[in-house]
Amino acid sequence: MPRPQPFRPSPLAAALALVFVSCSSAAQAADGEQTLNTVTVSGGNTPLAVSASPNASQAQVTAAQIAQMNVVSTEDTLRYVPGLNVRQRYTGDRNAVISARTSVGSTPSASSLVYADGLLLANLLGNSYSYPPRWNMIAASEIESMDVLYGPFSALLPGNSAGATVFITTRRPEATELHVDALRTQQKFALYGTDSTYNTHQEQMSGAFRVGNLRVSLMANHLNAYGQPMSYATGAASTGSGSTAVSGFSRDAGTLNEGRWVWGGYGIDHSIQNTAKIRLDYDFSARTRASLTYAEFRNDSDSSAESYLRNADGSTYWGTVAGQRISTGTNQYVTVKAADFGHSMSATTNRLWGLGLNTQPSDELRIELVSSHYSTPQDTSRAATNGMLQGDSGAGTITYGDGTGWQNADLRAIWRGLTGHTLTGGYHVDQYSYSSLKYDTSAWRSDTTTRLSTQAEGKTRTDALYLQDAWKLAPAWTFTSGLRHEYWQTFEGYYYDRSLSSASKRFDDRDGHYTSPKATLAWQAHPDWLLKASLARAYRMPTVTELYATATSATGQKYIADADLKPEKILAAELAAEGAVGGGLLRVSLFQENKQDYILSQRNSITGITALSNVDKTRVQGAEVAWSGNDVGLRGLDLQGSITYAESEVVKDAARPEYEGRPLAIPRWRLAGFASYRASDAWSASLGARYSSRYTDLNPAFANYDLYGASSGFWVADARLSYRFAPKASASIGMNNIGAEKYYAYHPYPQRTLFAQVKWDY
Template sequence: MMAVLAAGLQAAAQAEESAMLREVAVQSGRSSVVDGNPSASAQVTAEDMRDINVTNVEDALRYVPSLHVRKRYIGDRNSIVASRTSGTQQSARSLVYADGLLLSNLLGNSFAYPPRWNMVGAEEVESIDVLYGSFSALLPGNAAGATVLMTTRQPQQFEAHARAQVFTQHYSLYGTDASFGGHQEQAFLGGREGALSWSLMLNHLDSKSQPMSFATAASKGAALGGDAVVSSGFYRDKDPAGKDRVILGATSIDRNFQDIAKLRVAYDFSRDTRAAVTLAQWRNDSYSNSQTYLRGAAGNEIWSSASGNVNIDGRRYGLAASAFAPSDRNEENRLLGLTLESRLNAQWRLETAVSKYDTLRDVTRAPTVTRPAADAGGAGNITFADGTGWQNLDLRAVWTPAGSGHKVTFGYHYDEYTLRSLRYGAANWRRDGSVGAMNNLSEGKTRTDAFYVQDAWKLAPRWELTLGLRHENWQAYDGRIFTTTLGDNRFASRNQGFTSPKASLAWQATPDWLLRLSLAQAYRMPTVSELFQTESRGNATAISDPNLKPEHVFYKDLTAEGSALGGNLRVSLFEEVVRDALYSQTDINLVTSNQNVDKVRARGFETAYQAKNVGLAGLDLGGSLTYTDAKILENHRLPASQGRVMPRIPDWRLSLFAAYRIDERWTASAGLKYSGRQFNTLDNSDTHQDTFGGTSKYTTLDTRLSYRFHKLMSASIGIDNLTNEKYYVFHPYPQRTVHAELRMDY
């Protein structure tokens, strides 16, 4: 079918070759946040993405210096961004935008609050810029880790792109030995008719993950008569603290179906004024399954025990009713955004971006009865998150007085985040069941009004000074928590103001080398879920704190960047000190909650190199090396963590990538990533790291080979984790995964 379509499009192209094209105004889609940003940065282009095994758009960031996206499998909805000073437990310390519209889910600060990558298709990307640190007054303190700015294509004439992908991995760990994979189809169409341009992106993904977790248990002592007797199927190993345990089965095997539709329409009122409207809808249906390894004497599967324990070799091991519980989630999300750019004259430019992200439907169902009876229904919980979402407004003006050497940017930012989570008991947890009494509720809102000014001043031909100031008025209100244990709790509103100065001095030392020193203060506000989401989870309660302080960040960066070794070389020294850092921790009173850690510090260096046609025509190389010394300096609530390494920040990171255009038809590429020692806990007690629940050192190698067999058609095959490395960042990551792709570009 794609070949027939390609033939028709080629005929149309030949008919148009002699036609005179109307002159159009080609405008950059980048916001002024990128222009003159006083920090280290990196970029990935659409051309670069062709050489990477990209399924979802976040894969394009795989080899960006110091960056890691916690993507556990294809179709993972919890892919949060980690940077050189922030780990994969801190989703609120990064920002992701697409065409000026915020995609970051700043409702929370954990794996459960990832950016909404789904709202951008890989086929529509023109470029991705990554900024490090909170050095721009135009950005909130969430930029302390990294800011990802995606720019999509702005068609100037009709174009069409389509691709079909299949992928599979053979996964072997403990008692699971099976293949997991799926397929994805994506299309992008765009065009221009006079002053009106448009684009349409459609995507369908069908994917099944490897197990994300495993049911585990430690010995409770001698078995009792009522315990179910296990003859085989269990696996013995050690937990991250080095203690003995048994593996009872695999859980969180996710089967998900995702559909995305996105329409973007832009209108050029003149050569200098352009407005664009974006409407995107994302739907996800997922089912999380499990697998028991346990077998009785007759070979029968053991899913549960009336006593809540099983007998393994005469010892008792706990088997909770929820150990193998499945879950069913159905969600629908919508993004609506408007951007307006206008150059009033040679000195003034205006920019506006307004967006609203709505969770139209989010229903999660899970049983409280044991399997296999739960497969047919039975008691459970149904959780609704409908109405959760956020809205943002940015008004910005850029003033460049003629002959002054100044470029002044000033503006206003507004955001509001709404949390709404209601959980009900149900006699039947499945989709045909109805809700009963409410047993958990979390609600609340936060709002920020910010004003900022930033001046990039050309002091002399080789010197530029950038000064910025950002003032934020932050509010938290309408907070309410209900659990059957804690009762109904409502919280008083909070209203606080914070001011953040920024400064950067850049020196063009030689025509090829730039040296820049940047300093910044910033505040990362507590998220609405850190303040107001308390949940009962089995016998434990995850506690929020409505009185949390914001993180107070002081960041320093010294960067040298220029031409070397036939390419571009950047070396950065950095240090970030954070007071009242926000983490979930279990303190000396054995209370697990969101807490302020008194003082943490991350310092180190980062090198990045890129070059084209290295040694021979068509060979492009890139790479980076980062060292981070991340320490917890003060933590009065958990003194055992003082002097320990901050969680989920590796000491060393290495990435290497090479692409070789063999000829006009063939391209080969390979990428390597290394991640060094890291910990999952604040007190670094998880020293046994190469196991489920641990955080491994790892080295992965990816390869790809592409062949263009027609002017409009190409095919490729790629392998991620070629050496089949088995590694963990708490969850087990994918093993060797094979990709095959067929694409059309017109």
């Protein structure tokens, strides 16, 4: 098969664009000035992917709701959305991944999508904690609304929408505005030998102005964040003698109920994050608008460690290069190495270019073009071989990920010119490029390298055509059918490992065609009640890092990619009823998701190796109830709440039959509730609560979930009080995790955190 060409839209896309633009010009010329004022594009910000969606389950977060929450980063705004969990381990965490009601584990980054004004923020280079959405490209103060769709029922979206799709819409300025925000947080954290306070501050400014038909929006954000230890140096005791001059161990039972000793915490992140963005919107006419976005996010991080061990003189013990046997009791010892106390640094620069065109040539036709380019011109990670013991000099590794990124484009149109039908169709193309080069170095904080250790690189590309028809069968009945056809390619895959020459190879290029039909039947059974039934096929393509990015972590854990992975084949179904109840809106949903060739990443507890493979069949089924209402029993009191129940299992796994019948890592129960009360124009308050049962593990020997190393259940509550002390100024205080709950997504989540915020809006 010939190697694919560099990223460019196909001739079909160019032809469609030419036809659409020609139609637009002709229609505007024919309509004249009078008709241009009847329908305006600039006032309608809702993306076509939302307005044309047949999805039965939807949720929305508004700017008014966001104003009542304790929000540092954009992902905080999703905290109370039904069926969702965002894995944010500390303020400033750059690995905040969405987990939806059918998503397996707490870090399935490739099973959900995030867009901002149509630009893709979801990082589909991989499917793990290392590939979260690029939340930093959006500030909470910019958001007008957030729409959440559940499931792969829209032909306009790829199979990555099987979990949830978040559409962020930002405000379009009509006049000059300015928003200034200063925030401080303080987390009190205690676990094992750590008992510390972590302070974070953020300064943010956003604003906009208009000159004629040109709107200019600006945003700048600075975050100086400190996090608690993310991981811990642990081990089981061995029989034998060891040194008795060191003390300070903690002890508990591990996830497999094994006794373990804890002697240090690492992954203590201090990051400096800076974001700058400019967006230009230009109205060529009342029917045609174009936008250009440029955003840059920079992060500098220092990840350090603390040792709980003390020498006899009280000084800190950092282990030894070869490892020292330290006594933990009579005839028992653990081996403590300097590498247990990891020290690393990273510096990244992320850039996003976005182009949008929205035009309405006639009352029946609307066209939307969105294209984006995301790149990392700098991505450097440094790690010391012997942790904190060696300080700022000595041997280590340097990993370069420069040039990794993605490009994509969507050209779509919606046409209402055929009586009883609303047609939506379009073309999509994307390309993902990955590159990682890891070098040994004699000076880990410098740019001096000695020899290449590992190298991984590769690309994927998807071209898709889709068509969807919403057919009004009768006044109360609508049947929406869709078809999405995708041509997927992976190419230029390469892996090199100096220590394992047998694993080093250049992989064969692969491609395939995949067709996904969709169908939704909607019945307006009563003016207040809408019933929907949906069925959809979808494919979640392997990401480029799942195919090629075999790697070894700083702690020596091996992660094995698989270049022969098949796409996940998804069959999703949902029954839903939505109607007015108790002065609010009630939604009841029954959902099921069957997967063939589910891509599973599983760590072998004996070898320490994590390998990817296709599991033959899995199933998830459940129910969700969500309700929201405004001015509920009291003017100014808004309430929302949800309950999600899910059951899951591995139906067939020929490679690991012992997993068959075992539940997947999906919480059985999730609950969320949020109440806000506007007592007056000056005072407002809110209270939120979240519950999740634990994420189970496929390993039947897994015994303990409510501790480090497991994904535990939790019950946490948050509160906020705000006061507007001047017409354009307000102050707020808040608290997250009021009860100081200790809970985990392998790593520990934040404990009780205080918030103080001052805002000024002009």
